[in-house]
Amino acid sequence: MRISEASSKSGLSADTIRFYEKTGLVPAIARGPDGLRRFSPENVEWLTLLYWLRKTGMPMQEMQHFALLYRQGAQTLPQRRAVLLEHEKRLRRRRDDLDRCADVLAVKLAAYDRIEGDQP
Amino acid sequence: MRISEASSKSGLSADTIRFYEKTGLVPAIARGPDGLRRFSPENVEWLTLLYWLRKTGMPMQEMQHFALLYRQGAQTLPQRRAVLLEHEKRLRRRRDDLDRCADVLAVKLAAYDRIEGDQP
DNA sequence: ACTTGACCTGGAGTTGCTCCAGGCTCCTAA
DNA sequence: TTAGGAGCCTGGAGCAACTCCAGGTCAAGT
Known part of the structure; x- marks a missing residue:
C-alpha cells in the first residue's frame, strides 16, 4: 500500500512517516517502479x-x-x-499525573463555586 | 519569595517561569529593590x-x-x-490513550512470549 | 493533449521549552 | 577590605518533534 493508506492505518501523518524514515525510526521502505513508497503490513504494524x-x-x-x-x-x-515493560511504567506515571491534575481542577472548581456563591 | 523557591513550590523550572512571564502567561512579577523577582503566594498558586x-x-x-x-x-x-471543564475532558481522552496503549503493549508482549516460547 | 491527484525532495517554520554567556549584587570568610 | 561564591538578571542560541510549503514527477482519466 502507499503512504496515505499507511498513514490512515497507523495514525501517523504522511509527513511524520517520512520524517521517521529519514531519522531511522522506520527501516527504509521499499519503493515501487514509480519511485513511490510501498508499505508492507509489517511496516504498518511497526508504524x-x-x-x-x-x-x-x-x-x-x-x-x-x-x-x-x-x-x-x-x-x-x-x-x-x-x-x-519500562514504557508500561511510564504509562502508570502519566496516569498518576492525570489523576493529580484532576484533583487540582476539582479543588479549583470548588473554589470558583464558593467565590461565585459569595456574589449575590 | 524568590524564583528558586517559586520554582520548587510550583514544579516549573526558573527558566520556564521567566519564559511564561515573557509571553504573558504569568502577570508581571513584582521586583524587590535589588531588581530580583518577588513571588507572592498567589503567584505561586497560579504557577x-x-x-x-x-x-x-x-x-x-x-x-x-x-x-x-x-x-x-x-x-x-x-x-x-x-x-x-474542557480540560477535564482532555484528561479523560488522555487516559483513554494510555489505556489503549497499554492494550497494544499487552498484545505485543504476548506475541513476544509466543515467539520466544517457540525457540527451543 | 491536458488536467487532476497522489506522491516526491529539500528546506523553512513552529511550539515549548532549555541552556548559555556575560554581567549584576549581596554575603561570607580570610 | 577584598576576594570568592551563590543566586539572580537579560538576550539570544539551540533543541525535539514535528508541520508546512514550493517546486517537481508520474499515471490515469476526459
Missing part, C-alpha cells in the same frame, strides 16, 4: 506501534534504540520486552 | 496551576486565553470554569 509509543510520551531517543533492536532481529526480543 | 495544565497537555494558546481571563478578574470566573 502503529510507534504511533502509540510516541502518543504516550516515549522520547524519540528511546524509540531510536527500540528501532535498532527491531532491525537486529529476533534475538533482541528480551531487550525489546524490557523497553516495553 | 502551580499552569504546571499541571501544561503537564497534562493544555496547549500554550489555550493557557494564554486562560491567563487573559485571569487578569481580567473575578467576573470571568464562568469562562475560566468552562476552560477547566
Whole structure:
C-alpha cells in the first residue's frame, strides 16, 4: 500500500512517516517502479506501534534504540520486552499525573463555586 | 519569595517561569529593590496551576486565553470554569490513550512470549 | 493533449521549552 | 577590605518533534 493508506492505518501523518524514515525510526521502505513508497503490513504494524509509543510520551531517543533492536532481529526480543515493560511504567506515571491534575481542577472548581456563591 | 523557591513550590523550572512571564502567561512579577523577582503566594498558586495544565497537555494558546481571563478578574470566573471543564475532558481522552496503549503493549508482549516460547 | 491527484525532495517554520554567556549584587570568610 | 561564591538578571542560541510549503514527477482519466 502507499503512504496515505499507511498513514490512515497507523495514525501517523504522511509527513511524520517520512520524517521517521529519514531519522531511522522506520527501516527504509521499499519503493515501487514509480519511485513511490510501498508499505508492507509489517511496516504498518511497526508504524502503529510507534504511533502509540510516541502518543504516550516515549522520547524519540528511546524509540531510536527500540528501532535498532527491531532491525537486529529476533534475538533482541528480551531487550525489546524490557523497553516495553519500562514504557508500561511510564504509562502508570502519566496516569498518576492525570489523576493529580484532576484533583487540582476539582479543588479549583470548588473554589470558583464558593467565590461565585459569595456574589449575590 | 524568590524564583528558586517559586520554582520548587510550583514544579516549573526558573527558566520556564521567566519564559511564561515573557509571553504573558504569568502577570508581571513584582521586583524587590535589588531588581530580583518577588513571588507572592498567589503567584505561586497560579504557577502551580499552569504546571499541571501544561503537564497534562493544555496547549500554550489555550493557557494564554486562560491567563487573559485571569487578569481580567473575578467576573470571568464562568469562562475560566468552562476552560477547566474542557480540560477535564482532555484528561479523560488522555487516559483513554494510555489505556489503549497499554492494550497494544499487552498484545505485543504476548506475541513476544509466543515467539520466544517457540525457540527451543 | 491536458488536467487532476497522489506522491516526491529539500528546506523553512513552529511550539515549548532549555541552556548559555556575560554581567549584576549581596554575603561570607580570610 | 577584598576576594570568592551563590543566586539572580537579560538576550539570544539551540533543541525535539514535528508541520508546512514550493517546486517537481508520474499515471490515469476526459
